[in-house]
Amino acid sequence: MPSEHQSRREIVQLGRMLHEHGFIAATDGNLSVRLDARRILITPTGMSKGGMRPADLMVADMNGRRLKGKREVTSEIGMHLLIYRMRPDIQAIVHAHPRTATGFAAAGIALNQPLVCEVVIGLGQIPLAPYGTPGTPELARTLEPLIPDYDAILMANHGVVTYGNDLRSAYMKMETVEHFAQITLVTRMLGQQQPLAHGDLEKLVAARGRYAGVNSAAPMPLHCAIGSGALEFPSPVPTNGKAAPQRATLRSRSTLRPRGSVVPLEN
Numbered sequence: 131m132p133s134e135h136q137s138r139r140e141i142v143q144l145g146r147m148l149h150e151h152g153f154i155a156a157t158d159g160n161l162s163v164r165l166d167a168r169r170i171l172i173t174p175t176g177m178s179k180g181g182m183r184p185a186d187l188m189v190a191d192m193n194g195r196r197l198k199g200k201r202e203v204t205s206e207i208g209m210h211l212l213i214y215r216m217r218p219d220i221q222a223i224v225h226a227h228p229r230t231a232t233g234f235a236a237a238g239i240a241l242n243q244p245l246v247c248e249v250v251i252g253l254g255q256i257p258l259a260p261y262g263t264p265g266t267p268e269l270a271r272t273l274e275p276l277i278p279d280y281d282a283i284l285m286a287n288h289g290v291v292t293y294g295n296d297l298r299s300a301y302m303k304m305e306t307v308e309h310f311a312q313i314t315l316v317t318r319m320l321g322q323q324q325p326l327a328h329g330d331l332e333k334l335v336a337a338r339g340r341y342a343g344v345n346s347a348a349p350m351p352l353h354c355a356i357g358s359g360a361l362e363f364p365s366p367v368p369t370n371g372k373a374a375p376q377r378a379t380l381r382s383r384s385t386l387r388p389r390g391s392v393v394p395l396e397n
């Protein structure tokens with residue numbers, strides 16, 4: 131496990147990368163690292179994550195109380211603590227508002243189509259949690275059902291949270307989510323998608339264990355939204371906080387089209 135000193139430097143570096151990639155604007159976003167069983171290192175509220183110094187970071191306990199640092203901890207600390215409590219394997223968390231992925235989250239569309247093999251291996255799919263007011267327990271409640279099974283979650287009308295067994299892997303997942311959102315957007319602009327076939331998905335699921343950094347806690351559910359006719363877009367999730375999160379299922383083999391059949395999009 132990296133020292134507190136190393137973690138401070140890495141949070142500063144990756145905060146700058148979030149800003150340089152346009153994943154955050156103004157004082158958006160937050161990053162944290164688990165220091166030990168009782169403490170986390172987390173970014174402060176009210177400052178650009180692109181221009182932090184190591185001394186700007188805060189140490190908090192698992193109840194969110196400030197232990198070290200002069201600033202206020204991020205108002206999203208409840209989300210970070212919930213993820214650390216529910217996922218003992220997770221050592222670091224990144225929250226940001228990357229443009230394209232947040233656009234999908236604002237449109238009520240999960241990124242759960244098996245369109246790119248590396249994304250299937252690394253993340254499986256990226257579900258969409260219903261809207262919850264930032265900085266309140268409501269937000270944590272919307273994420274709670276998804277945290278055990280997924281390492282990246284779209285937050286409706288808000289942004290994205292990713293987490294991993296170190297800060298770099300949590301950050302890389304954020305890049306993957308945004309990159310995949312851009313690819314998905316292009317398929318929508320082209321008006322057709324060619325999702326991976328069931329047999330190919332099974333091979334990718336079997337291959338996951340061979341890839342470093344793939345440590346989702348649960349078997350990966352995969353979504354193939356190919357029905358008996360044209361490709362279906364998943365319907366947007368109502369964002370009143372009452373809707374169940376979009377979760378996908380692997381459909382039976384009989385409903386799947388063979389690979390190579392290109393299906394026009396209907397909307």
Ligand SMILES: [Zn+2]
Binds near residue numbers: 158226227
């Ligand atoms: Zn946010």
